[in-house]
Amino acid sequence: MFRKYYKEGFSLNAVFPKVDRREFGFVSFEGQMVRHKGFQNLEEVRVFMQSFVPRDAYYSCAYYENPMAEMERKCWLGADLVFDIDADHIPTPCNKVHDEWICYNCGFAGRGITPKNCPVCNGEKFETSTWLCQDCLDAAKNEAIKLLDILRSDFGFSDKDIHVYFSGHRGYHVHIENELIQGLDSISRKEIVDYICGIGFDGKIGNSTGWHARIRKGLYRFLSKADKEDFIRMGLKRNIVKALLNNREKILMNLEHGEIWRSVKGVGLKTWGKIFDRCAQEEFVKIDTVVTADIHRLVRMPHTLHGKTGFKKVEFQISRMSDFDPFKEAIAFKKGTVKILAYNSPQFRIGEETFGPYKNVRVELPIAAALLLICKGKAEVYQENV
Ligand SMILES: [Zn+2]
C-alpha cells in the first residue's frame, strides 16, 4: 500500500523551502534507518521514495552547507523552529484505556503514559502499544490552539510564517519558517520552550500582557463555572469550598480589580495558590520540549505516510483549526477494500464510517481502515482484494 501511495498518490509540490540544504532520513519496512541523504530538489526526493518506499520519511529542521556529510562536517546554517504536540505527553483519561507499556528489562507492565523509568527495575526502555482516539486528538488539538495563540500574540509571528500539520499519528506539528528565528541556538530555543510551558513563571496575577493576562482569564473562566466537585478534586476542605461557592459573584468582581486574595473570609493565600496553580497548569502548553530545543532534529516529512497508521502528515490553514478532522483529511486511500484478520481492535472512525471493535475476526474493510489496523499491529492481511 505504501508503495502504491508513493508511486501514484504522492506529490511534493512546494512543501518546504531549501530542499537542497536539508538532511533527509528514511526508515525502511525492515526497520533500518538511512540518513545523511541529500537531494537537489523535490523531484529527486520523490524519485528516491518511489524506489525505496519508506515506512517513515524525515527531513532536518536544520539547513547545512553539506547535508550529506557526517554530523561534525555538515556545517550548520540555521534551522526552522519546530514544535511537537503529541498525545504521549498529554494526560488524557483515555490513555489509561488504550495505551500500554511493558518494560524491556523486567517485563513489568502498566497502562497510561509511559514512565521515564520502570518503577520496578528503573529501566528506561519500554515496548509501547498506543492507540489514537477522538479524545486524544481533541486534547492534542487543544494544546495546538493554545500554542498558536502564544506564537501569534506573545511572539508576534504572522500566519504566513506558521505552518500547522497533523502529524499522521497522535498529534500536531507547528513549524515556523522565518529568517529571524533561523539562527537561534539551542539555548535560545530552550528559553522559548520555557516561556511556552510556563517554566519559571513568577506566579503573579496581573493585567499586563502575556501569561499574567492569560492566566487571569483562565481563572475567571474556572471560577465562574467551577462546581463543588472541581474544588474538592483540588484537595480543598468542604467549608472552604462552601465559602467559595457562596461568594462567587464577589470573587469574580474582585478578580477584575485584582484583589482576589482578600475576597472571602476564611479563604487564605494557600487556597488561592492551589486554585491559581490549577488554572495556570491548564493554560501552559504541553509540547515535547526536547524537539524544539534540538537544532539538528529530523522531523516527519509533510505529505508522507506515518508508519504507525498509514495516515498522511497534512498541512492545513490555521483558520481551519477547529474544523480540521484528522480521521477524514489525513486519509491517503479512499478507494478499494482489503480482507484482513483483525486480532484485537477498539472501535474507530474513518471519515463518516465507524468500525469495530474487532476480536479475532475476518473482515473486509476499506483500505484506510485496514491499513490503520495493520500498521498498529492489530491485524494482518488475510487476502488482498485490490
Ligand atoms: Zn523494569
Ligand SMILES: [Zn+2]
Ligand atoms: Zn485516546
